[in-house]
Amino acid sequence: MKTKEITRLLPASFFLAVAMTIFVIVSQASAAQPLRVVTTLSTFADLVKQVGGDDVEVAYVAPPKFNPHFIEARPSDVLKIKKADLFVHAGLDLEAWRDPLLDAAGNPNAFPGQSGSLDLSKGIALLEVPDKPLNRLMGDIHLYGNPHYWLDPENGRLMAKTICDKLCEMDPAHCDPYHARLESFLKKLDQKETEWKPLLAVLHGKELLAYHNEWPYLASYAGFETRQFLEPKPGIPPSPKQLAFLQNYIAQKQIKAIIQPTYYPKDNSGRLAQRTGARLVVICQNVGELPQASDYLLMIDYDLRQIAATMEAKP
Ligand SMILES: [Zn+2]
Numbered sequence: 131m132k133t134k135e136i137t138r139l140l141p142a143s144f145f146l147a148v149a150m151t152i153f154v155i156v157s158q159a160s161a162a163q164p165l166r167v168v169t170t171l172s173t174f175a176d177l178v179k180q181v182g183g184d185d186v187e188v189a190y191v192a193p194p195k196f197n198p199h200f201i202e203a204r205p206s207d208v209l210k211i212k213k214a215d216l217f218v219h220a221g222l223d224l225e226a227w228r229d230p231l232l233d234a235a236g237n238p239n240a241f242p243g244q245s246g247s248l249d250l251s252k253g254i255a256l257l258e259v260p261d262k263p264l265n266r267l268m269g270d271i272h273l274y275g276n277p278h279y280w281l282d283p284e285n286g287r288l289m290a291k292t293i294c295d296k297l298c299e300m301d302p303a304h305c306d307p308y309h310a311r312l313e314s315f316l317k318k319l320d321q322k323e324t325e326w327k328p329l330l331a332v333l334h335g336k337e338l339l340a341y342h343n344e345w346p347y348l349a350s351y352a353g354f355e356t357r358q359f360l361e362p363k364p365g366i367p368p369s370p371k372q373l374a375f376l377q378n379y380i381a382q383k384q385i386k387a388i389i390q391p392t393y394y395p396k397d398n399s400g401r402l403a404q405r406t407g408a409r410l411v412v413i414c415q416n417v418g419e420l421p422q423a424s425d426y427l428l429m430i431d432y433d434l435r436q437i438a439a440t441m442e443a444k445p
Pocket residue numbers: 199271272277278342343344364
């Protein structure tokens with residue numbers, strides 16, 4: 131039998147059924163396609179995942195065991211951003227490598243101000259905003275205010291909401307599940323904040339020393355302070371003069387802890403701790419930096435517990 135004859139024998143309803151099946155398969159395929167999100171930091175990727183769940187596919191550029199200010203992006207990062215629907219970043223000058231990476235990827239939607247770009251500093255009350263413009267030649271790398279704002283869990287709350295709004299805007303079909311996951315994250319945060327109250331009581335009014343000036347947001351949340359740093363200016367390595375000054379400062383102020391993330395060298399801070407009796411406390415700046423900090427809330431939890439335990443430790 132020739133094809134023409136078979137076609138003539140088949141009822142019109144058959145073709146309609148075939149057409150309907152193809153339509154359903156195609157529309158299901160496009161509906162199931164998750165939104166492709168690339169973030170600069172692992173912490174932002176975790177927050178996107180908390181809100182986006184299986185409706186998003188998330189990757190990050192900066193490995194958490196490296197200083198987020200200075201990252202060498204790989205060719206695979208360029209490719210990821212080229213294909214991304216959404217690029218999420220810290221804004222300000224946190225990622226000194228962000229603009230060259232965006233230029234290399236050439237994704238027109240991912241450039242600042244475009245629909246596929248989300249600056250998480252939006253709506254955050256920034257700390258340490260300089261009253262006069264700074265110049266990078268002066269050595270500073272926090273030119274527009276302190277960019278490490280994600281370490282205040284109240285800012286985590288705002289960032290999760292900002293992410294939810296953006297996902298809803300880009301993918302309205304999944305807005306209900308985005309909102310449901312946001313609510314569940316905020317509820318967990320509320321529970322954690324109740325657990326953290328006794329830790330905040332321990333930390334209240336304490337002064338700590340830090341390697342880099344990256345803790346003012348966690349400090350303002352928890353009630354402690356960091357006024358002096360191993361780096362004489364953010365991004366400038368410790369000098370002998372600075373270390374000599376700090377040795378006296380720690381003794382004078384009876385400072386009990388020197389805090390730093392995993393990726394700064396521990397020789398100078400370790401020596402300073404040994405000479406003064408302060409303790410060196412290694413905590414996390416980003417999700418995944420240590421196994422204990424495997425998500426955003428666990429990271430904040432780990433940091434607060436580590437510092438509080440040092441404050442309570444016997445000399
Ligand atoms: Zn910094």
